Amino acid sequence: MNRKQFLKTCGVALVGLPFASAILTSCQSIYYASFKTIKNKIVVPLSEFEIVKKTSTTYRDFVMVNTALQDFPICLYRTEGSNYIASLMKCTHRGCELNVGGGMYSCPCHGSEFDTKGKVLEGPADQDLKTFKTTIDDENIYIELF
Structure with a gap:
């Protein structure tokens, strides 16, 4: 050569x-979860995080919720223990839809990066993502929209 x-x-x-x-x-x-809407809450069964195989069960780190109530999907991320964080997948810089991967959210338009709690890691975005309050019971995760 x-x-x-x-x-x-x-x-x-x-x-x-x-x-x-x-x-x-x-x-x-990317797994889109089944859910139902009750008043101002999205109800996602905890079982949506399960990946059941013949002899074992593993768990997804996150599921996506695509509802007509929002212009962008919501990422429901499972953190340590039984905590869940719901973030709107809309970049606060110019409004592009974010990608999920590698334990963070990234904007394909201008390169902004956010952690799974919605906090800005890298600009040009200078505002955190919109997040929603979540609560859980024995069977479901509730995302409060309003």
Whole structure:
């Protein structure tokens, strides 16, 4: 391989590496939960976080809730123990729909990043995400919209 080919190959690899990384990290499937709406609350069964296989049960870190009451989906994220955080997947910078992955939310439009509690990690966004109060009982998670 001559010098020119080598530099060209390295350039293509450097440009292609971030795209390959994004594609591989986005392979995690997004699960949209079943839910019902009662008055001003979205009711999501706790079982929506379960992944039941023949001999074992594992749990999702998050589920998405897509309701006609909001213009954007809501991500319901399971934190330590039995705590859940519901965040509107709308970037506070310019209103783009956020992506979920790697334990954070990221904006595909301008690169803002938020933690799973909705706090800004990286700008240009300078406001935290809209979050909703959540409560749980033995069977359900309740997301209070208003």
